[in-house]
Amino acid sequence: NAGVTQTPKFRVLKTGQSMTLLCAQDMNHEYMYWYRQDPGMGLRLIHYSVGEGTTAKGEVPDGYNVSRLKKQNFLLGLESAAPSQTSVYFCASSYRGAGTLSLNTEAFFGQGTRLTVV
Amino acid sequence: TQLLEQSPQFLSIQEGENLTVYCNSSSVFSSLQWYRQEPGEGPVLLVTVVTGGEVKKLKRLTFQFGDARKDSSLHITAAQPGDTGLYLCAGAYREQTGANNLFFGTGTRLTVIP
DSSP: OOOEEEEOSEEEEOTTOOEEEEEEESSOOSEEEEEEEOTTSOEEEEEEEEETTEEEEOSSOTTOEEEOSSTTEEEEEESSOOGGGOEEEEEEEESSSTTOSSSSOOOEEOOOEEEEEO | OOOEEEEOSEEEEETTOOEEEEEEESSOOSOEEEEEEOTTSOOEEEEEEOSTTOEEEETTEEEEEOTTSSEEEEEESSOOGGGOEEEEEEEEEEOTTSOEEEEEOOOEEEEEEO
């Protein structure tokens, strides 16, 4: 069972470089999310998608772009990396909106991508 | 702006001891989830509580949702080294877009010493 797969797992970028993080899920989930995790700050939502072809901004969207061209994939892009974007990035997916008062509200997370911008 | 504060931030206890972790907010959430995260892994859901005052038990873990649905607690009885990890609470809320998302707390890092 693959679940949610993130690539790459580690990356070091120089300031100003660009990169794309890939998230793939094989559970046919409608919702997908990108979070960043920093020490002492928990997980903060960057962008999310409620279905193929749709994206929306989360709590900390500046400096990031996303695309959901296929239902199973959610891409996170950094156009011009900055040291403040050094973080661990997590992708997640859920059948419905995580926390929705219905069944199947669990969010499934990938293993994370550790990004360092120097 | 949502704010979910967890306390304590760090907790180190001996095997067999009991502990309680708190998750507090000034906001009302429609439901609240608890996740556990181990090093190098993503968070994994432990429980979802929905009703104010609700209590759920998962083996040695007891979760409670406050009556006003603003706070929650996690109590572990007779902690074991396998309980070591980062515990995260997450409150569910509705975005302006109508989507239901989670707002995560700051986390409690628990270490259980054998």
